[in-house]
Amino acid sequence: MLRLSLRHNIAVPVDASVVSPNRLIGLTRREIERLQVRVGNRLVDLSEVFAVGGDANEPEIAIEGDCTSFRYLGTAMSSGRLRIEGHGGHYLGARMCGGRVEVYGPAGDGLGAEMSGGLIDVGENAGKHIGSLRDGHCRGQEGGTILVRGNASDDAGMQMRRGVLAIRGHAGRLAGAYAHGGTLLIGEGVGDRLGLGLNRASIVVLGSPPDGLTSFVYDGCFRPVYLGVLARHLERCGFERLERLHGGCFATYRGDLAYGGRGEVLYWQASSSRH
Amino acid sequence: MLTIRGVEIEDTFAEAFAMRATALVITADSAKWAHIAAQTATGYGTSIIGCDAEAGIDQVLGGEQTPDGRPGVRVLFFSINREELGKAILNRIGQCVLTCPTAACYSDVLGEGDDLLPLGNKLRFFGDGFQSSKLFGGRRLWRIPVMDGEFVCDQTAGSIKGVAGGNFLIMAEDQTSGLQAAERAAEAIAGCPDVVTPFPGGICRSGSKVGSRYAGLKASCNEAYCPTLRNLAPSALPSTVNATYEIIVDGLTLPAVENALAAGIRAACQPGVARVGAGNYGGKLGPYNIGLHEALANHPVPAART
Numbered sequence: 100m101l102r103l104s105l106r107h108n109i110a111v112p113v114d115a116s117v118v119s120p121n122r123l124i125g126l127t128r129r130e131i132e133r134l135q136v137r138v139g140n141r142l143v144d145l146s147e148v149f150a151v152g153g154d155a156n157e158p159e160i161a162i163e164g165d166c167t168s169f170r171y172l173g174t175a176m177s178s179g180r181l182r183i184e185g186h187g188g189h190y191l192g193a194r195m196c197g198g199r200v201e202v203y204g205p206a207g208d209g210l211g212a213e214m215s216g217g218l219i220d221v222g223e224n225a226g227k228h229i230g231s232l233r234d235g236h237c238r239g240q241e242g243g244t245i246l247v248r249g250n251a252s253d254d255a256g257m258q259m260r261r262g263v264l265a266i267r268g269h270a271g272r273l274a275g276a277y278a279h280g281g282t283l284l285i286g287e288g289v290g291d292r293l294g295l296g297l298n299r300a301s302i303v304v305l306g307s308p309p310d311g312l313t314s315f316v317y318d319g320c321f322r323p324v325y326l327g328v329l330a331r332h333l334e335r336c337g338f339e340r341l342e343r344l345h346g347g348c349f350a351t352y353r354g355d356l357a358y359g360g361r362g363e364v365l366y367w368q369a370s371s372s373r374h
Numbered sequence: 375m376l377t378i379r380g381v382e383i384e385d386t387f388a389e390a391f392a393m394r395a396t397a398l399v400i401t402a403d404s405a406k407w408a409h410i411a412a413q414t415a416t417g418y419g420t421s422i423i424g425c426d427a428e429a430g431i432d433q434v435l436g437g438e439q440t441p442d443g444r445p446g447v448r449v450l451f452f453s454i455n456r457e458e459l460g461k462a463i464l465n466r467i468g469q470c471v472l473t474c475p476t477a478a479c480y481s482d483v484l485g486e487g488d489d490l491l492p493l494g495n496k497l498r499f500f501g502d503g504f505q506s507s508k509l510f511g512g513r514r515l516w517r518i519p520v521m522d523g524e525f526v527c528d529q530t531a532g533s534i535k536g537v538a539g540g541n542f543l544i545m546a547e548d549q550t551s552g553l554q555a556a557e558r559a560a561e562a563i564a565g566c567p568d569v570v571t572p573f574p575g576g577i578c579r580s581g582s583k584v585g586s587r588y589a590g591l592k593a594s595c596n597e598a599y600c601p602t603l604r605n606l607a608p609s610a611l612p613s614t615v616n617a618t619y620e621i622i623v624d625g626l627t628l629p630a631v632e633n634a635l636a637a638g639i640r641a642a643c644q645p646g647v648a649r650v651g652a653g654n655y656g657g658k659l660g661p662y663n664i665g666l667h668e669a670l671a672n673h674p675v676p677a678a679r680t
Contacts (some may be wrong), residue, residue: 106383175525218511262509263510263511282510299506303423322523322525323517324442324526325517327441327444328480328508328515329508330443331441332510345443
């Protein structure tokens with residue numbers, strides 16, 4: 100396993116897109132140390148940022164340190180494993196299409212932006228635009244699974260197309276906005292404007308029902324079979340069992356009627372009476 | 375001479391052949407409806423001689439063993455090639471599981487490329503544009519609207535090269551003791567993993583030979599094992615035998631079939647059974663010759679389900 104230990108905290112943004120199993124595996128330690136990363140407005144050797152240890156024979160990288168100011172760790176990775184003990188930085192796992200990213204701490208904005216495969220597992224809270232899209236782009240998450248064991252800020256799953264985004268805690272405002280597919284699961288409450296512009300995607304809320312689904316219409320109370328498969332998938336990925344996915348039923352709202360109305364928002368209910 | 379509880383086991387072999395196979399898990403809100411769906415989907419699936427597929431129930435599954443956490447049943451299907459198997463499961467799942475209250479259907483065999491059989495990717499058209507899909511970790515599911523909610527099934531089903539036609543013959547002194555022995559054998563095989571016994575109750579009374587004196591008939595009665603023809607045609611039956619039952623086993627792998635045959639033979643060796651033999655065509659029909667003695671030696675204890 101390749102070990103990268105942050106030498107000291109860095110306040111300016113660091114473009115760390117080179118730090119991905121795809122890029123590093125098979126390189127010698129010297130080659131890795133000489134890779135260039137952008138710190139603020141200058142290019143420096145990776146060895147100035149990280150102390151490099153271990154070897155890169157196996158597709159596994161462990162990063163130690165607070166990477167709050169980092170961007171694009173694990174970007175476009177297609178296989179292997181990236182383990183971060185500390186903050187995961189912004190745009191972690193952006194455009195990844197395979198492999199596994201584990202963060203034993205929080206993650207910043209743009210987590211898993213435009214990812215199309217693989218798994219990202221964040222141990223604590225995540226920032227804005229997770230499973231969403233990068234500036235200037237038009238498609239959010241297109242596959243894979245993102246797990247957030249804490250809360251997520253605004254715009255989670257914005258414009259997502261496929262895959263699973265599961266947030267154990269709360270999600271901020273505009274969760275699932277303009278999503279065209281995929282499944283957004285929120286374990287607790289949600290902010291306002293949930294599912295604005297929703298078309299085809301599914302938003303499942305296990306916590307308190309949100310206010311004002313103004314452009315949604317009540318379908319009925321069901322227990323969709325696919326939620327059982329989703330629950331099994333999440334548990335296989337290492338997510339703690341969500342009891343509410345295994346019982347009760349779901350008040351189902353169809354919408355956003357102003358945007359085609361093919362999406363669905365499901366609220367967990369203990370019984371089938373309409374709330 | 376090998377005997378088990380006084381029953382002679384002939385030193386012969388069962389001739390089995392390769393067939394394309396798949397395993398599906400059918401789930402429902404209750405074990406009752408999962409079983410109904412599975413039974414219906416595997417109905418009329420005894421022999422490829424006259425059916426589109428050979429099919430049967432492999433295992434009853436608890437909620438913790440199924441993809442959606444509901445009670446389920448694992449069913450196996452076998453057909454001559456991938457195309458025929460694909461057609462068979464599409465028709466059977468479309469007519470028998472999609473229509474069954476609360477039922478859902480999932481692939482239980484991994485496959486890729488040419489090994490994949492169509493399933494949800496064809497059945498989805500029943501949704502007439504209202505169908506939708508979900509992608510969970512590489513598993514694509516189709517949600518097809520039906521009148522009690524949604525029918526959910528995998529996009530495709532994997533298929534593998536299976537083994538069909540593993541068999542043994544229970545030659546008994548009378549019909550009653552022969553049937554009891556055959557029932558015990560079928561029961562023992564039901565506990566073996568990755569196999570099915572596609573005939574009614576797992577038992578076949580009309581073991582056949584290839585061809586017929588009538589043109590166009592692919593199979594006809596195996597007169598050598600029919601007790602009423604003992605004096606009209608060459609007979610393979612000892613003089614004490616008055617009823618013969620055949621147990622036919624299809625499985626996902628050769629060891630699974632061997633294990634099931636060994637378990638079945640042991641269970642069948644009961645009072646009233648004179649001999650246990652096997653059907654073969656001199657090794658000309660199939661690539662797998664399963665020696666009864668070898669199967670019993672290789673599987674002294676039936677393999678347990680995992």
